Amino acid sequence: MNRKNFLYLTGMGFGGAMLSQIPVFGSPIAPEAALQGGVDVALKKRMADVVLNAARSKGATYTDCRIGRYLNQYVVTREDKVQNVVNTESYGMGIRVIANGCWGFAATDKLDNDSIAKAAAQAVAIAKENARLQTEPVQLLPQKGYGEVSWKAPIERNAFEVPVKEKVDLLLSVNDAALKAGANYVNSIMFLVNEQKYFASTDGSYIDQDVHRIWPVFGVTKIDAKTGKFETRQSLSSPRGMGYEYVMPRESDKIKGMPTTLYRDRYDMLEDARAAATQAGEKLKAKSVEAGKYDLILDPSHLWLTIHESVGHPSELDRVLGYEANFAGTSFLTLDKWESKKFKFGSDKVNIVADKLQPGSLGAVGYDDEGVATKQWDIIKDGVLVNYQSIRDQGHIIGLKESQGCCYADNWSSVQFQRMPNISLQPGKEALKVADMIKNTEKGIYIIGDSSFSIDQQRYNFQFSGQLYYEIKNGQIVGMLNDVAYQSNTQEFWNSCSAVADKSDYRLGGSFFDGKGQPQQVSAVSHGSSTARFNGVNIINTARKI
Amino acid sequence: MAILTEEQARALLKKALSYSKAEQCEINLNGGDSSNIRYARNSVSTSGGISRNSLVVSSAFGKKVGTATINEFDDASLEKVVRRSEELAQLAPENPEFMPFLGPQTYGPPSKTFVPETAALDPKKRADMVQASLQVAKDANLTAAGFLENSTGYSAMMNSKGLFAYNTSTDVNFSVTLRTADGKGSGYATKAYNDVSKMDTLAFSKIAAKKATGSATAKALEPGKYTVILEPAAGIVLLEQLYGSLDARSADEGRSFLSKPGGKTRLGEQLVDPRVNIYSDPFNPELPTSVWNGDGQPQNRVSWIEKGVVKNMSYSRYWAEKKGVKPLPGADAIIMEGGTQSLEELIKGTEKGILVTRLWYIRPVDPQTLLYTGLTRDGTFYIENGQIKFPVKNFRFNESPVIMLNNLEVLGKSERTVSGESGQNALIPPMKIRDFTFSSLSDAV
Numbered sequence: 001m002n003r004k005n006f007l008y009l010t011g012m013g014f015g016g017a018m019l020s021q022i023p024v025f026g027s028p029i030a031p032e033a034a035l036q037g038g039v040d041v042a043l044k045k046r047m048a049d050v051v052l053n054a055a056r057s058k059g060a061t062y063t064d065c066r067i068g069r070y071l072n073q074y075v076v077t078r079e080d081k082v083q084n085v086v087n088t089e090s091y092g093m094g095i096r097v098i099a100n101g102c103w104g105f106a107a108t109d110k111l112d113n114d115s116i117a118k119a120a121a122q123a124v125a126i127a128k129e130n131a132r133l134q135t136e137p138v139q140l141l142p143q144k145g146y147g148e149v150s151w152k153a154p155i156e157r158n159a160f161e162v163p164v165k166e167k168v169d170l171l172l173s174v175n176d177a178a179l180k181a182g183a184n185y186v187n188s189i190m191f192l193v194n195e196q197k198y199f200a201s202t203d204g205s206y207i208d209q210d211v212h213r214i215w216p217v218f219g220v221t222k223i224d225a226k227t228g229k230f231e232t233r234q235s236l237s238s239p240r241g242m243g244y245e246y247v248m249p250r251e252s253d254k255i256k257g258m259p260t261t262l263y264r265d266r267y268d269m270l271e272d273a274r275a276a277a278t279q280a281g282e283k284l285k286a287k288s289v290e291a292g293k294y295d296l297i298l299d300p301s302h303l304w305l306t307i308h309e310s311v312g313h314p315s316e317l318d319r320v321l322g323y324e325a326n327f328a329g330t331s332f333l334t335l336d337k338w339e340s341k342k343f344k345f346g347s348d349k350v351n352i353v354a355d356k357l358q359p360g361s362l363g364a365v366g367y368d369d370e371g372v373a374t375k376q377w378d379i380i381k382d383g384v385l386v387n388y389q390s391i392r393d394q395g396h397i398i399g400l401k402e403s404q405g406c407c408y409a410d411n412w413s414s415v416q417f418q419r420m421p422n423i424s425l426q427p428g429k430e431a432l433k434v435a436d437m438i439k440n441t442e443k444g445i446y447i448i449g450d451s452s453f454s455i456d457q458q459r460y461n462f463q464f465s466g467q468l469y470y471e472i473k474n475g476q477i478v479g480m481l482n483d484v485a486y487q488s489n490t491q492e493f494w495n496s497c498s499a500v501a502d503k504s505d506y507r508l509g510g511s512f513f514d515g516k517g518q519p520q521q522v523s524a525v526s527h528g529s530s531t532a533r534f535n536g537v538n539i540i541n542t543a544r545k546i
Numbered sequence: 547m548a549i550l551t552e553e554q555a556r557a558l559l560k561k562a563l564s565y566s567k568a569e570q571c572e573i574n575l576n577g578g579d580s581s582n583i584r585y586a587r588n589s590v591s592t593s594g595g596i597s598r599n600s601l602v603v604s605s606a607f608g609k610k611v612g613t614a615t616i617n618e619f620d621d622a623s624l625e626k627v628v629r630r631s632e633e634l635a636q637l638a639p640e641n642p643e644f645m646p647f648l649g650p651q652t653y654g655p656p657s658k659t660f661v662p663e664t665a666a667l668d669p670k671k672r673a674d675m676v677q678a679s680l681q682v683a684k685d686a687n688l689t690a691a692g693f694l695e696n697s698t699g700y701s702a703m704m705n706s707k708g709l710f711a712y713n714t715s716t717d718v719n720f721s722v723t724l725r726t727a728d729g730k731g732s733g734y735a736t737k738a739y740n741d742v743s744k745m746d747t748l749a750f751s752k753i754a755a756k757k758a759t760g761s762a763t764a765k766a767l768e769p770g771k772y773t774v775i776l777e778p779a780a781g782i783v784l785l786e787q788l789y790g791s792l793d794a795r796s797a798d799e800g801r802s803f804l805s806k807p808g809g810k811t812r813l814g815e816q817l818v819d820p821r822v823n824i825y826s827d828p829f830n831p832e833l834p835t836s837v838w839n840g841d842g843q844p845q846n847r848v849s850w851i852e853k854g855v856v857k858n859m860s861y862s863r864y865w866a867e868k869k870g871v872k873p874l875p876g877a878d879a880i881i882m883e884g885g886t887q888s889l890e891e892l893i894k895g896t897e898k899g900i901l902v903t904r905l906w907y908i909r910p911v912d913p914q915t916l917l918y919t920g921l922t923r924d925g926t927f928y929i930e931n932g933q934i935k936f937p938v939k940n941f942r943f944n945e946s947p948v949i950m951l952n953n954l955e956v957l958g959k960s961e962r963t964v965s966g967e968s969g970q971n972a973l974i975p976p977m978k979i980r981d982f983t984f985s986s987l988s989d990a991v
Contacts, residue, residue: 082639105594109617126593129669133677135589168639185799223800228807230800230914323586325691326723326734329906329923332989334729415592454909454942456921461942461988463919465911485911485919487942487986518584518693518721540985544915546803546948 039069039091041198041208045148047116048200051095054117056202058124060097060104062140064201064370065120067093067111068412071194073160077171078187079179085164092412095120099127101137103393107413141395141403143372145204151366152210154359155243159192159214162244170247171218174273178220181277184230188218188273190247191239191512193524197369197412205371213362213524215239215512216247216269222280231283231482233276233467236260236301236449237267239512239524241362255505258434259470259477260448262301264507265360279468279480286482288543289469293536295444295498296486297437302466303425304509304527305450310490311345311352312423312527314459315379317390317398323418327518329457332490333385338398343385346494349532351426352380354389356405361526362510363422370416372405379423383495391418410521417517424508424528428500434531437499444472445481445539450509452485463487465542483543493534501530549665549700550577552712558601558619559704565628568605568635571706572647574840575601578699581669583676586691588683590676605631606647609640645863648842649707656713657834664716664742665698672696675747679722682751688758690751692722696742703842711838718742719964722751723924724758725991731764731937732991733757734904734924736779738964738971740834757903757925761937766987767928769941773899773955774982775892775929778963778974780905780922785974786965787908787918788947789824789880792850794859798869803916803948804856817856818951821885824851826877832962833973835878843875850877854951884960884975892958892978894932899978901927901934905943908967916946921988940991941984953980 044067055063069091076084092109093116104127108119159167171188178186193213200206216237223230240246242265249268254261260275261268298306313319314331322330337343346352356363356374367373370392378386388398391407409416438446449467456462469481488496510526550558555575562573577599584592604613605628612634616627676694683690696718704710721736735754739745776784797804797811804812827847828835837845841863849857858874866873893901908920922940929935958976965972 081642083641083643085638102590103592105592107594107596109598122595126595126669129673130583130590130593133585133590133673133680135587185801221801225800226807228800228805230805232801232913321587322689322691322725323591325586325689325725325732326693326721329990330725330729413596415594417592452909452911452919454907454919454921456940456942456988456990457906457923458990460990461921461940461986463911463942463944463986483912485944489989519582519695538986540944542911542917542944544912544917544946544949546915546946 044198045200045206047093047111048198048206050113051093051116051120052200052202054120055095055097055124058121060099060124062098062202063095063120064199065093065095066369066409066412067198069196070411071160073192075164075167075171075190077168077175079175079185080172082168090411093119094409094412094414095123096415097123097127098138099124100131102127102131102134103138104130105415138393139396140392141400143203143392143403146207146373147204148206150208153212153241153364155212156245157243159212159244160194170269174218174269177270178218178273178277181274182222182281183220183277184223185221186218186273191215199367199369199371201371203371207367207371209366211365212243213239213241213512214244214246216267218269218273220273220276220280222277222284224284229284231280233280233283234449235269235276236263236272236467237269238301238508239362239510240360240508241364241526242360260468262299282480283482286480289481289484289539289541291539291541294539295441296534296537297441297444297446297472297531298534299448299531300507300509300529301449302447303529303532305453306464307423307425307527307529308511308525309453309455310459310462310493311379312420312525314490315388316418316420317388317394318418320388321394321397324516328516332458332460338385338388341384344383344495345380345385345491346383347497348383349428349497349500350380350383350494353377353424353426354379354404355422355424358422358526361422361508362524363526368405368407369409370407372403372407374405377404389418389421394418408523410523414521419516419523420514420525422526422528425500425532427503427506427530430502432499432501434501434505437501437531437533438472438477439475441472441533442474445484446470446472446477460489461487462490483541485540485542486537487540488537493537496534496536497532498535499533501532503530505530549698549714555700555702555712556704556710559702562601562603562624562628563704563706565625566605566706568607568632570606570647572604573601573704575702576699578697580695580697581672582693582695583672584693585676585680588680588690601627603627603631605635606644607635609642609644610635610638611641611644612638643864645867647705647707648709650709651838651842651844653711653837653844654829654846657828657837658831659713659715659740659834659836661716661741664696664718664740667696667718667742678748679751682748682755683724686755686759687727688724688755689727690722690724692720694747695719709842711842713836713838715836716740718745720745720747720750722754724751724754726758726762730991731758731760731762732924733761736964736966761925764937764939766939769984769986771981771983773896773978773980775896775899775901776977776979777889777903778961778976779966780902781977782963782965782972782974783905783908783920783967784918784945784947784950785882786968786970786972787916789850791916792859794861794869795865797859801913803914804859811859813856813859815856816854817851818854818948819954820854821954821957822851822854822951823883824880825849826880828878830881830973833879833881833971839875839878843873845875845878848874848877879971881973882960882975885957887956887958889958889976892956892976893929893934895956896929896932896978899929900938901929904966906966911944916948917944918946919944921990940988942986942988943983944985945983950979950982955980
């Protein structure tokens with residue numbers, strides 16, 4: 001599941017009426033309140049020790065507690081209006097215990113010693129009540145305590161320190177640029193997140209972390225007054241684990257010479273908005289695609305979502321094991337395929353790495369939400385499935401000696417569980433430019449930007465669309481196409497990967513609101529790649545009349 | 547946490563409002579408890595409980611609005627939160643679309659959204675309800691994964707113009723997926739009610755079990771256009787894309803499926819088959835909802851699509867004023883009128899067709915035509931000569947609910963169902979539809 005499109009729908013293309021549906025966790029606060037320092041680490045340690053002792057005295061054999069301050073700032077505009085400036089803060093504690101071999105969880109926003117001890121007792125009571133429904137006790141992979149440690153995201157400019165006016169001015173100038181370039185409507189939003197979280201466990205870890213995320217995004221609409229036809233073009237930005245520096249453009253981070261400028265680690269929102277307005281107009285006149293087989297050249301601004309849905313989710317071990325069967329589904333990457341050591345997930349060009357370290361990515365943290373130091377490992381090596389993503393209570397099933405550190409909760413009030421690390425396609429080993437890839441393509445479509453996406457509950461069959469489609473004939477881009485969607489089977493698709501551009505083209509895309517679990521939680525995750533080519537993929541024409 | 551009575555809520559809101567120095571002030575008060583059990587692999591996986599309550603104060607000076615929230619209700623906290631909202635309002639940019647708060651409103655009698663038996667649900671009863679579902683899995687040698695959640699809440703609002711509103715509600719939600727041991731069959735059931743006595747986890751798990759065992763030997767059919775029977779849990783996820791998109795502003799702006807060239811809309815036009823009637827009614831005994839919405843507007847019975855004609859679009863207060871019409875809030879829950887036939891009778895009357903029990907991963911493809919894609923899931927069956935002949939492999943579809951409701955053959959009896967995509971409840975009939983577009987096959991079970 002991925003909520004990104006949901007956001008486009010409610011927040012962008014369809015006016016402000018449904019903006020209240022954007023998920024916001026926390027209570028409104030003044031912008032300046034976000035800058036007040038978090039709670040003192042020594043106090044958090046004292047609170048944690050109260051909880052760890054209280055749970056132990058009630059019979060817990062393991063306890064962890066997370067004290068979290070979660071800050072959000074969303075600046076929402078359309079055309080020349082600020083529609084909303086949302087500032088929220090959520091502060092409280094989540095307590096997870098094992099008692100009688102079963103998990104229990106309770107959360108509270110009352111943080112006096114009595115209340116947190118009571119919540120610890122409640123977590124133990126829930127564990128004991130549910131233990132009668134348990135078939136086998138929870139088994140945790142061993143984890144050494146790290147003592148008192150900390151980690152901070154390596155940001156250059158804390159976006160929460162930037163005055164709201166500066167953000168409003170940026171968004172309104174983006175809107176103005178789009179309108180001047182011919183857009184009929186434009187919506188833009190700046191999403192900012194800061195997680196200040198403290199983790200403590202009976203393993204002896206006391207971990208303080210400061211995580212930052214940013215997502216600047218817009219959508220323009222262009223209407224043909226005569227025909228009533230309308231087209232949209234969404235921004236080509238990526239959500240990032242960065243500070244405000246991401247929206248401070250830098251020429252060296254631009255890739256020019258393609259049909260539209262593409263962005264690496266800095267984003268030029270104004271320039272992209274101008275281009276978007278023009279391109280939305282071009283989309284209105286673009287040729288409707290002829291259904292059939294095409295070679296697809298997929299830009300990282302598009303390919304990240306295909307990686308997310310067709311590689312990221314099926315390699316989650318909890319899905320493979322059936323823990324998500326009732327909602328998100330299971331996975332076709334069953335244990336026997338991994339055990340065989342020869343399941344050909346993709347072509348030899350396909351190398352996919354799981355990662356929680358990459359600076360500027362959404363998944364980068366020092367430690368996960370069950371106190372495991374983060375790392376990097378292979379998922380697909382030379383096309384073959386070699387590993388999964390997992391956490392402490394499932395790793396033993398695939399013979400791991402230590403957790404892969406993929407545990408996350410979206411709030412202090414949510415139970416932490418397995419969430420996707422950054423899952424990225426590695427660049428091609430040999431020098432290869434996108435322009436050369438296009439030159440070597442006879443009948444193809446070059447796709448930029450993400451749009452519609454849908455995939456089945458075991459991740460076999462998918463359908464994706466993009467923002468911009470360019471037809472390639474005999475090595476040349478000959479014009480824009482419209483009404484394009486590609487449908488494929490995950491294994492077939494990745495085995496049709498015939499080329500991956502080199503590391504000079506490598507960029508990160510990502511999801512800011514990836515949904516999973518019941519009750520549903522969101523998480524943010526990056527997916528890196530260079531532009532890649534897939535041969536003979538099935539294209540359908542999506543034009544209809546109503 | 548205690549649910550405040552109407553009088554307690556009124557007293558608390560009155561006190562908070564007494565601290566206001568703004569031109570206008572509006573206060574919303576919400577609270578409640580929710581608890582859940584999640585299970586998978588025939589065993590409980592996670593569970594938890596959370597209590598929340600909050601008082602949200604909005605203060606306005608001219609078109610500048612500030613909002614602040616607090617979860618402590620002593621006098622000092624109440625004054626603090628009101629002051630904070632006023633400070634924020636002074637700092638805020640003007641919102642040209644801000645509408646003055648409403649004066650006193652007349653609401654209908656409270657609808658039956660609160661059921662004491664649901665509010666009284668305790669951890670033991672929840673565990674018993676899950677145990678019943680797990681027993682079905684055990685008896686049929688299936689693997690269960692499911693989720694049970696109940697919540698009890700109250701909401702109230704008061705403003706400086708004299709408006710006051712209050713409501714309480716209870717909800718219980720259940721869903722379960724049962725899979726065969728070999729992973730070749732899968733069945734699903736989901737229900738949501740205000741009244742826990744209607745929530746028979748045993749019976750619903752048995753339905754899911756029947757679909758799981760019945761779908762284990764699926765055959766592949768060629769993709770293409772088929773007559774389908776959509777069970778309510780399948781139909782709702784496409785229909786909600788239609789009745790959830792009846793917003794006047796986007797239609798007037800030219801960027802909706804209801805838009806027409808030159809700024810016109812399809813309001814008043816025949817959109818779908820004349821047998822389609824879609825309305826909302828907070829007093830429906832099967833699907834009671836609040837008689838007021840978040841900004842204090844009354845919710846009454848509204849016809850949205852009547853005899854296939856677009857009868858109403860929703861107007862925000864701002865857009866209604868701009869267009870010189872009456873505001874009309876979007877519905878909290880929808881009722882689609884059905885016919886008299888049961889699902890079994892619909893199947894009996896079908897020569898050749900496909901029974902779809904669930905649709906999944908619904909995503910927009912083209913907002914202009916309301917084209918959506920997604921897949922069948924957890925039990926899809928081939929019907930021939932009025933009988934279910936064999937299970938079939940899952941399909942991906944590309945279809946618009948507008949086209950679908952123009953290809954209507956028969957409507958069955960409406961029943962309360964819950965969307966697996968949005969979590970919203972509605973009364974939806976099983977529908978027999980011709981020429982439903984399946985565009986590819988999926989190997990997923």
